[in-house]
Amino acid sequence: MSAALRRNATISRLLQRHPITHLTDPALAQAPVLRTQTRRSRAYVRFSDLVRRTREYELSPSLFSSRFSSSSSSSISKIGFVGWYLGMVKSRPVLTKSFTSALIYTAADLSSQTIALPSTGSFDFVRTLRMAGYGMVILGPSLHFWFNYMSKLFPKRDIFSTLKKMFMGQALYGPAMTVVFFSVNAFLQGENTTEIVARLKRDLVPTLINGIMYWPLCDFITYRFTPVHLQPLVSNSFSYLWTVYMTYMAGLEKASTTPSRLTQ
Structure with missing residues (x-):
């Protein structure tokens, strides 16, 4: 009896927070409410992680510039005179x-x-x-x-x-x-x-x-x-x-x- 009373009290609190007017059975409304809360919490965690990573990259722009400069310098060195001449022929x-x-x-x-x-x-x-x-x-x-x-x-x-x-x-x-x-x-x-x-x-x-x-x-x-x-x-x-x-x-x-x- 005590276990049943506790379950009914939990269901009542959930219904007060998320009222479902189109369902008459509280037991049927319990599962979708719990799944919705779980999805919202996971989405919030993912969004928070994305914001944290974005701030890290904003605070360290030298990482991007160093990668860009190294890649551009390596590509220029690979081009050489032939690539320069072909570019001049076209331009x-x-x-x-x-x-x-x-x-x-x-x-x-x-x-x-x-x-x-x-x-x-x-x-x-x-x-x-x-x-x-x-x-x-x-x-x-x-x-x-x-x-x-x-x-x-x-x-x-x-x-x-x-x-x-x-x-x-x-x-x-x-x-x-x-x-x-x-x-x-x-x-x-x-x-x-x-x-x-x-x-x-x-x-x-x-x-x-x-x-x-x-x-x-x-x-x-x-x-x-x-x-x-x-x-x-x-x-x-x-x-x-x-x-x-x-x-x-x-x-x-x-x-x-x-x-x-x-x-x-």
């Missing part, structure tokens, strides 16, 4: 490709002078400056726009599209840039129009023939396997040896403008 494509062409033309001209000069000769740094300026102002931007135009004209990189790009380069871009290269270099050396035309008559055709023997394989690799934004870099890499030859040809003496006398 400043024309300027980056122009500087690349200028550096390659500078190295190629110094190599060409090293091969051609006698042991007692000295470097012509004015000539090297001309070559660097040509790569910076003319060749670099022209490569950027040419490769972008080819990718829009023939967007695929299959064999047929690659062959069409190669043909366009050999038929249009290559001869045009060779004429521009010889003409600009001769003009900067002080040659007049007649002397420039004579130089082109002497040097243009042999240069184009040698280009046909050198560039098709290089163009195939560039157009077939290289992304568009890196094609000028690959083309410039191939053009190092070619530029050694071109700077040698551009450094030749003036072509004779005196017509040869016919023997009678």
